[in-house]
Amino acid sequence: MRDISMILKSVWKSLFVFSAISVIAVSTVNAQDAKEGRTLFKAKCSSCHALDHKVVGPALTGVSDRHPEAFLLKWIPNNAAMIAAGDPAAVKLFNDNGKVAMTTFPELDEAKVKDILAYIKEGEPKPTGDAALSAAPKEDKTSGLSIAGIVAIVVLAIVILVILGRASKLLERLILQKQGIEIEEDVPLKVGVRKMFKNKKFVMFFILCLIICLGSFGWMGMWNTGVHTGYQPVQPIKFSHELHAGINQIDCQYCHSGAFKSKNASIPSLNVCMNCHKAVQARDKYDGEISPEIKKIYNALGYDPETQKYDESKAKPMEWVRVHNLPDFAYFNHSQHVVVAEDAIRKAKGLQPNEPVCFACHGPVNTMEEIYQYSPLTMKWCINCHKETDISGQKNNAFYAKVIEAHEKIKKGEKITPALLGGLECGKCHY
Ligand code: HEC
Ligand code: HEC
Ligand code: HEC
Ligand code: HEC
Ligand code: HEC
Ligand code: HEC
Numbered sequence: 001m002r003d004i005s006m007i008l009k010s011v012w013k014s015l016f017v018f019s020a021i022s023v024i025a026v027s028t029v030n031a032q033d034a035k036e037g038r039t040l041f042k043a044k045c046s047s048c049h050a051l052d053h054k055v056v057g058p059a060l061t062g063v064s065d066r067h068p069e070a071f072l073l074k075w076i077p078n079n080a081a082m083i084a085a086g087d088p089a090a091v092k093l094f095n096d097n098g099k100v101a102m103t104t105f106p107e108l109d110e111a112k113v114k115d116i117l118a119y120i121k122e123g124e125p126k127p128t129g130d131a132a133l134s135a136a137p138k139e140d141k142t143s144g145l146s147i148a149g150i151v152a153i154v155v156l157a158i159v160i161l162v163i164l165g166r167a168s169k170l171l172e173r174l175i176l177q178k179q180g181i182e183i184e185e186d187v188p189l190k191v192g193v194r195k196m197f198k199n200k201k202f203v204m205f206f207i208l209c210l211i212i213c214l215g216s217f218g219w220m221g222m223w224n225t226g227v228h229t230g231y232q233p234v235q236p237i238k239f240s241h242e243l244h245a246g247i248n249q250i251d252c253q254y255c256h257s258g259a260f261k262s263k264n265a266s267i268p269s270l271n272v273c274m275n276c277h278k279a280v281q282a283r284d285k286y287d288g289e290i291s292p293e294i295k296k297i298y299n300a301l302g303y304d305p306e307t308q309k310y311d312e313s314k315a316k317p318m319e320w321v322r323v324h325n326l327p328d329f330a331y332f333n334h335s336q337h338v339v340v341a342e343d344a345i346r347k348a349k350g351l352q353p354n355e356p357v358c359f360a361c362h363g364p365v366n367t368m369e370e371i372y373q374y375s376p377l378t379m380k381w382c383i384n385c386h387k388e389t390d391i392s393g394q395k396n397n398a399f400y401a402k403v404i405e406a407h408e409k410i411k412k413g414e415k416i417t418p419a420l421l422g423g424l425e426c427g428k429c430h431y
Contacts, residue, residue, distance in 0.1 A: 032111075037119030040112055042246075042367035043355065044105060051123060057102055060120045069117070076113045078104045107350025150216065154209045161202070232372035233321040237296045239370075246366035252356050259334040259358070263427065267320050273297050281305070323373050324362075330379070333427065337361075340399060341391070348389040 041049075048056035063072065071089060074082055079102045082090035094101075108116075196202050244250045252259070258266035274297070282291035290298075290305060298305055302314030326332055337345065342357045349360040358365060363374030375381055394400050402420060409416045422428055 032114050032118040034115065034118040034122040035125075036112075037115035037117070038125070039364050039367060040108070040116050041119050043359070043364035044103075044108075044352070045116070048102065051120065056100060058097065061123065064117060064121055072117060073110055073113055076116065077106060077108045080104050150213050154213065157209075158206075161205075162196075165196070227376045227378055228325075228373050229376045230372055231323060232370055233323065235321055235370065236319055238293050241365045241368045241371055243369075252358055252365070256358075259338050261335055263331075263333045263335070265334050270297050270301050270318055274301065274303070278308075323371055324377060326377060332382075340394075340397065341389070344389050344391045344394060345385075347393075348385070 045060075049058070049060050051059060051061045053059050067075070067089065075090060075093075079090060079094075081104075083094050197206075244255075245252060255268040255272055256265040258264050277294050277297055281294055283289060285291060297303075297318075299314075300316055300318045302311040302316075303309075304311065338357055345351075345357055345360045351357065351359055355364075361375050362371075365371065391400075399422070402422065406416050406420050409420075417423070
């Protein structure tokens, strides 16, 4: 009799520890993210793979059933190494597909590969009517998920505790009955719950859970204040980067030439759109009518497609909603990052030659139906990249040539002026 309640007590204790640990674990581990996986897939894999039909490589739906996860976690980042090492499954896969080599992806770590696999498993998200088109700002999914996870585990733990408590009572009662000892009547549930809250251990556990929940909620809240990752406002025209920069492969420079020459990337004027949209009217999609979205361009310019004439008096500026916005006191210069730092950033972020350097900060824009803020744009984000990016390969760059010259002069004890360090460049003093 004694033994049984001892055993139950220790079960109770380990359960308590287990729930506490899982609560903490869930709050730190992010769930796999099929959405992130889709983005990576579109950027890196879609040139050779589709989910449901063969492109260059096989259709990938159900690939997790065809291979163990350990195989895929190795294959996707570096299939060449597996084939070279003579892994039988890898060699067979290679031979069965006409010995066409798949690209290696050293930049994909395990978490990213798991994201991609999660996307392959879930498939293309189904658009739900207007909701998919309209631009509800994306929430920070990971914090939402882990909070939901914590709450679920706490509820589950309480339910298990209650059931175990009841079971232990029942067992004890059965044993007492067998030994022929009188027992008092069962307590009703309400009294049971009241009793439970009188149990110090339970109350401690309950309070601990509450503190962890509220604590992590507050913590995440604090870190996300002023961070707009995923910000996706509704734009006046449904302009799709996926359609223009992705499917139609229009260079970023065509519309955002400012990024290569100046601080601001700048949004193109509608006249740039007219280079194509005078002729491109997407009539086949609208029963021969001009697309209502393209009509918005015409209206804003006061352009009449019948007469092909502009009426300046009807023109009004297009009010795009700005997505990325640093506070005024932070100075960020595009050309410095896009031109001067291009090679260094490409290498640091593992971009493919066909991907514009913009992807390092703005994400795979060519897959964005509507543009959203991909990076947090926090100071920590800038600083981390400045700490990690190796710029030692920039020796032939005029900027570094000056730095090297200055160091040589300092070594020799010669005179150097701020002018040598770029102190005469307009941008150093003027915004
Ligand atoms: C250059 C084209 C190319 C790219 C890009 C590419 N793959 Fe492949 N992939 C292949 C080919 C070809 C095969 C078939 C095996 C072989 O011939 O090496 C393959 C095979 C696979 C397999 C095994 C499929 C099966 O049915 O067993 C998986 C999984 C896979 N690729 C995932 C990916 C992922 C994920 C990416 C993006 C990160 C990617 N691939 C990018 C060409 C490519
Ligand atoms: C055909 C013209 C066109 C091309 C090509 C194009 N863009 Fe854009 N881009 C726009 C327009 C118009 C906007 C403003 C509307 C919007 O936000 O969707 C915009 C907005 C953006 C924004 C958000 C600006 C903000 O408000 O913060 C980013 C970032 C961006 N583009 C990056 C890119 C990158 C990277 C490429 C190349 C892969 C690219 N764009 C190609 C026209 C273009
Ligand atoms: C090193 C990171 C980084 C790279 C690389 C980068 N951007 Fe940006 N981009 C930013 C930041 C930060 C902002 C916000 C700037 C601000 O608010 O002053 C921004 C803002 C923008 C904007 C809107 C505001 C503006 O400046 O007009 C556009 C459009 C844009 N980027 C396009 C591009 C394009 C196109 C490329 C590639 C040619 C590119 N960016 C490369 C970080 C980057
Ligand atoms: C280099 C050519 C080119 C430029 C520049 C260009 N577009 Fe497009 N745009 C296209 C093509 C091609 C399509 C696809 C038309 C179709 O689906 O038949 C398209 C489609 C569209 C659509 C979707 C129409 C619909 O209802 O399906 C919109 C909206 C649009 N463009 C807006 C813009 C805006 C705004 C700009 C300027 C910032 C712009 N485009 C610049 C080539 C261009
Ligand atoms: C993707 C990596 C990356 C990110 C993100 C990034 N930078 Fe940079 N930044 C660089 C590199 C690389 C250089 C060196 C460029 C060169 O070679 O001159 C640089 C240079 C600079 C410089 C010039 C430093 C000097 O000595 O003249 C400034 C200012 C700057 N960045 C501001 C920012 C700000 C502000 C942000 C965040 C909004 C930011 N950067 C985000 C990579 C990055
Ligand atoms: C060392 C810092 C510095 C550099 C480098 C510099 N400027 Fe200036 N600039 C100033 C200051 C300070 C003023 C304001 C002086 C005043 O108000 O009397 C100014 C004023 C101006 C004005 C007059 C603005 C007005 O409203 O009257 C112009 C135009 C100008 N600068 C252009 C340039 C150009 C172009 C370059 C590059 C060739 C440049 N500056 C380089 C510091 C600088």
